[in-house]
Amino acid sequence: MSALGSPVRAYDFLLKFLLVGDSDVGKGEILASLQDGAAESPYGHPAGIDYKTTTILLDGRRVKLQLCCCTIFRAPTLGGVILVYDIANRWSFDGIDRWIKEIDEHAPGVPKILVGNRLHLAFKRQVPTEQAQAYAERLGVTFFEVSPLCNFNITESFTELARIVLLRHGMDRLWRPSKVLSLQDLCCRAVVSCTPVHLVDKLPLPIALRSHLKSFSMANGLNARMMHGRSYSLTTSSTHKRSSLRKVKLVRPPQSPPKNCTRNSCKIS
Incomplete structure (x- = not known):
């Protein structure tokens, strides 16, 4: 509790991310891999909707993420979208275009990243990494391949999307004065x-x-x-230097010798 009696927040920023993709691409597996996440939903955990919260550290600031797997697009509250496909399922990759059209219809301009899930099934790969990378470049989004089973690139992908969202809204300027010293x-x-x-x-x-x-x-x-x-x-x-300069200016230069003084007449006694 703070001095005024109000509760102290355990985070500096709150972002809401939506995981979208065809069924059985492992969206729930990604959420389940977050060991420190909480599964309680403030919306009563509707049927068919997976929900989880987690907190990440971004440039010394705590960012709380509310992650949801559903097909409900709410542009005013949505922070970012994670496009998920299964690298061992070609059909799920081809369906990303359909999801992008739906996102652009309900939440145009929302930050997005592309995630190829189930990297641990690389021996069954149907979507080459190079093809997915080229597709992400055409979309202008960041691309990750992740594995919930190995806990590989899960937090990294969330952190990158959080960075993109905060930069988009100019929130990064709020913590520049408190930059962590090297x-x-x-x-x-x-x-x-x-x-x-x-x-x-x-x-x-x-x-x-x-x-x-x-x-x-x-x-x-x-x-x-x-x-x-x-x-x-x-x-x-x-x-001190300025005062010294003033004193120098006040000192009168030595007078020139009289005109009638010659070498023989001027002697040092």
Whole structure:
């Protein structure tokens, strides 16, 4: 519970995906392979409709997916469509065109991916991978071959569709400020946080790494440290330089020697 008493959500985004394809292509097998998924449906689990929810991690954000196998298209709430066929059933692959026409009629423009199911039956393959890949390129969609039995490419295909949907709606901009730092950035931050900038050159590190540490310090504003008994930063340094320039301008240049001064008459006592 949060401070105001409202429940804290266990996810950052909620997307609804629909799995479509001919009967017996393994749509239910794909959902059943999600070990962490919940089978409870908020719609009362109607007969003939498989439903499951799962949560994936996408660029450090939790995305909850509501997955449904049915022929009910609801464009306002539908996030994406997964076109499923059986690689060991040529008829199911040929039927994808029919499903695409129905999708374009009820939910035009919805993001889609093409999934060839039951890769573990590759010895019975009737749909060559190259043909399915070329077909997906003509449609302009991403193509995966998956195997629920081996848990191969199931989560990867869902994650890619979620990425496409979020990019389509511009939601990726919402988490850019909280980008997960790389291991190198974390190490640099740890070193710079406890080492003054002027002491970085004395660290027993390669020259290239010391240079990167100094650049990281300047770029992230972590260089405010005690230097020679005073605080140093980019702002104070630039201010000090400007004040020094003002002082230089105020100093009058030395006067030129008098015109009647000659080499013999001007002597240094």
